[in-house]
Amino acid sequence: MEITQVVLVVLSGFLHSIWNFLTKKSVDKLIFLYLVKVFELVIFFPLFFYLLRSTYINPKAYVFVVLSGIANTVYWFSLSKAYTYSDLSLVYPIARSAPAFIAIIAIALGIERLTLTGLMGIILVNSGYL
Secondary structure, rough: OOHHHHHHHHHHHHHHHHHHHHHHHHOOOHHHHHHHHHHHHHHHHHHHHHHHHHHHOOOOOOHHHHHHHHHHHHHHHHHHHHHHOOOHHHHHHHHOOOOHHHHHHHHHHOOOOOHHHHHHHHHHHHOOOO
């Protein structure tokens, strides 16, 4: 792996931990996260607009875009409430383990089949090694 990739991953992890810490310390967590999302929108809108105009997207995919937006809205709202009532050291690991729960539910419902590589990835990510 190139040094640029390593630096970007470390920087990403650092910024991720900073915004979680700032969210927990903010007076109104929901407003803080709302402002973070508005800031992200301003930064990434030009790229979004460019990709939207230069890439074909199947119209059926927009259903998933909307569902993803709804799911993320519920996630951010829930995260703000969880940080209001509990410690960062408790809330953060539970929030980050959601992909493991999603995989378990998808497997239980027969929606997904998990390969050994996928299982190892979930275990490594949720254990903190990746």
